[in-house]
Amino acid sequence: DAKTTQPPSMDCAEGRAANLPCNHSTISGNEYVYWYRQIHSQGPQYIIHGLKNNETNEMASLIITEDRKSSTLILPHATLRDTAVYYCIAREYGNKLVFGAGTILRVKS
């Protein structure tokens, strides 16, 4: 599976959109982009995933560039409860999830 690169940390004001970038320049055509988050001392929580098209669900939106070399996770109205470590993972269907360092998102009031 392709390696992903994320900024180590980001801050966001409560109520504003949080845009978390992820670089996956070596991603292959069979690899999906997955996003998970981990709130302190809890297990990871699935957020969203996509292959080529942009995706949206009740939690977030995922924007994937046309060349698929990068993506952005958007939390439209961040709350204090969104403070967590966010992991971007590129993986082929059925492969195991391998976590990188992730981005620490701090939502501040």
Added chain:
Amino acid sequence: GAVVSQHPSWVICKSGTSVKIECRSLDFQATTMFWYRQFPKQSLMLMATSNEGSKATYEQGVEKDKFLINHASLTLSTLTVTSAHPEDSSFYICSARAGLGTNEQYFGPGTRLTVT
């Protein structure tokens, strides 16, 4: 949604003893379960993958004789840390996948192990 539980949520044990951690899929049958370990301020590290009814596959550098994994049923996997030492103190997290035709992994809440 799919729910995975772990028991206990935290445990303290003495050095040299063994500790068993259970991972259960509550509302689905998990043909594959995964065990991760997470040290403070670090990411999750995959330890092993277990398929129901067969031996676990361990990641490089993980001692299979120290971390015993059993996946005897479609809803239960156990991780036993044998002869625990203080350096085994960590956050252990399991996840489960429903079947070969599915891709989603559902994570348990984790178990905090402290070895004194």
